[in-house]
Amino acid sequence: MRSPPHVSASARAVLLLCVLLVVTACASARGRGDALQRVQYAYSAAIRWGDFEGAWNMVEPEYREKHPMTEVQLERYRQIQVSHYRDLSAQAGEDTAVREIDIGVINRHTMAERSLRYQEAWRYDADSRAWVLTSGLPDFWRGE
Structure with a gap:
């Protein structure tokens, strides 16, 4: 298909660049969304199966450094x-x-169950190109 004669070559190049940027951004967002779903699934599986050390490894390093897990806490x-782990709602940005x-x-x-x-x-941590949990592990005891 030919471009209309009144569209210059530089305008076509700019238009093509814009289209490529949009496609790349969409692919990047979709890739991050897929990565988020994978890490959330792995995290929820670790919690459901009682692998709290594995779940702890998905917490961002800065949080782990500021709030180190003691042996007493791990015990x-x-x-x-965990008897169930259900998503109630979710919101995701870029x-x-x-x-x-x-x-x-x-x-x-x-x-006793509660x-x-x-x-x-x-x-999303751009340096490691991975999603990290910033809220820490669930507090099942809430100050007890």
């Missing part, structure tokens, strides 16, 4: 079992995402 996580989660928790010693809500906050 508390070993005393519970570099951030938030998910509201309903988690069922069973105390292994008392076999449910709590937890909000995950995610950030």
Whole structure:
């Protein structure tokens, strides 16, 4: 297909560049969205299966450095079992995402079950080209 005669070669080049930028941005956003879904699935699986050390590795390094996990805290996580992990809502932008989660928790010693809500906050780290959790692991004890 030929361009109309009144469109200059430089205008066509600018138009083509704009189209390429839009396509690239869409592909990049789609790729980040897919990566976010993959990491959120892996994180929720780690929580559901009680792999809190694995889930801890998905927390952003700055958070882990400021809030180091002690052996006592890790032992508390070993005393519970997650019975359900349900997404209630999700919002995602280009570099951030938030998910509201309903988690069922069973105390292994008392076999008492309760449910709590937890909000995950995610950030895309351009340096590592990966999504990281910025909110830390769920606090199943809320100050107890």
